[in-house]
Amino acid sequence: MNHRQFCLEDLARLVQGEFFGQSDLQLEGLASLDLAQARHLAFVNADKYLDQAQASKAGALIVTASLKNQLSNHHNFIVVANPYLAFAILTHVFEKKCEQKGIEDTAQIHPSAIIAQSAYIGHYVVIGEKCIVGEQTIIQSHVKIDHDVEIGQQCFIDSHVTLTGETKIGNRVRIHANTVIGGEGFGFAPYQGKWHRIAQLGSVKIGHDVRIGSNCSIDRGALDDTILEDGVIIDNLVQIAHNVKIGTHTALAAKCGIAGSTIIGKNCVLAGGVGVVGHINIADNVTITGMSMVTKSISEAGSYSSGTPMLESLPWKRAAIRFKQLADVPLTQLLKRIDHMQTQIESLESTFKRK
Template structure:
């Protein structure tokens, strides 16, 4: 925790808010409406939370003008903004505990040809190879391995036990969390005469600016062309991105997703948890894929897509599974013929009723 106090009027400037109440009120941090105390801020992110906000003990509330009007008489200190959730996100950076260490720990091993900024931090047992670059104010935590010819930009955060290899290039303000591998060997093999023959992966990984990669992820280098993560991509934990994949700017990928090789995903897409995407397909911009879906074909139109079946009670699921199998066993042409026959019968009955009238 950051134990520094901030005045209400100072916090207002951080989020371009109008403040109401005690300007010199000192606040220590952020908390939920339920657990906040008089030294903490809480935010109200919807009308359904108004009653909870009325009973909150928070020292000040982040609200819209509409919510302020509803809460006056219950609270007296407010930061009024257009988006309370965005203001909350910005203020988390204010109250975040900052890693202020700079310099190189004595257990780090750095090749003489590497260029490491004087304002960077290199933690214990870090290994940095030949011709590497680490930019200004970047933090490389303990036990990180940075292989030959890797470049890390400015203001990056590389957490413990990360491996950067395959001559990958990391942009500015990138965060990579513990145990992730960027630039590892892609899964490329040529089958011949009953054996798998390894294909050397000659490409790299290019990571843009403001990218976030969670822990225990694998971002494989390309076989020939590079794997590319464009600016603003955010990736949760436990995600696999295979060789030669390209992910467009500001796309968000939740945990346990797997993206097979040579797939292109557009800008501003959302992949919910455990989505699987086959290789060599293209997904256009502004596509949302719901959780546990399997994408097997190109998506050329923006929108929301789903696959799989929803949760149901076990006995109902077993009956449905039998029906699924029965449908699969019936040729599609036979189903179409049955539907056409039913349509003809309905039209015949309608004609009969009209004649009788």
């Protein structure tokens, strides 16, 4: 991947950890315990990985102090309180950065647009009227930035992204390839059997440190704006409809869909494939498990689910037919009837004995 090397001592310092072993050991990359070789650094995050760690050929390991004591096969360590966080930090050291600067001569930039000196604008990028691109922001090839879009500093916008709808983006925002932000919301007034398009006049406001995956669609608002607050992270193929608002540090896994005007609180986690209807509120600190369908507001923090568990298809068919039958089987009433019958039987039995 990358041929830069770092010595163990320097890497330990970067994560404010303590190193043990050969201070000048040269490491050229991070690797998983299984695939790591002598020039690799790997991390161990929990006791359950101890066997794997003992067997690993990694040149050095990121561990906690207590894990270190159980790894007799190894001699080179970086000891930290949170090995996973240290690993996360070190991935940035070994990442191959885009080192291009300036504006490629094939970019089409409207004269009224303001592009910071240290920004990079890739080949075939098109930037419209009155756009702003901040310092150290990287715009990869083929990006379309429509008029009145503003992008902050140190952002990364990957290829084929479409930014339109007068979207405003904060600093350190990363938007992955082929995502569309600011597209027209799905707003139509039904009248006499036809759909009358409502031109969408709102925008999209994206805070700082937001991350959006590839092939996402985030629509502009109808009148007010669609809002992603600071620190929101979004995976691939996610749909955010017009006028949705998502609170700080909320995470949406791949293939979620949020319908129009719904408000999601802070620090929520929506697992993959979750669907949320429009015009509801979800409180802070809510977790929703994968593929759940959220049809009502959630006012209490907690974990929520819907759906049915996987079965082999044949028993599933039987269960599914009985799910249908539930429409005509009054379960709670049934329970009461059974309780009542039990009482009747017991009464019969005791009366009978008395005789």
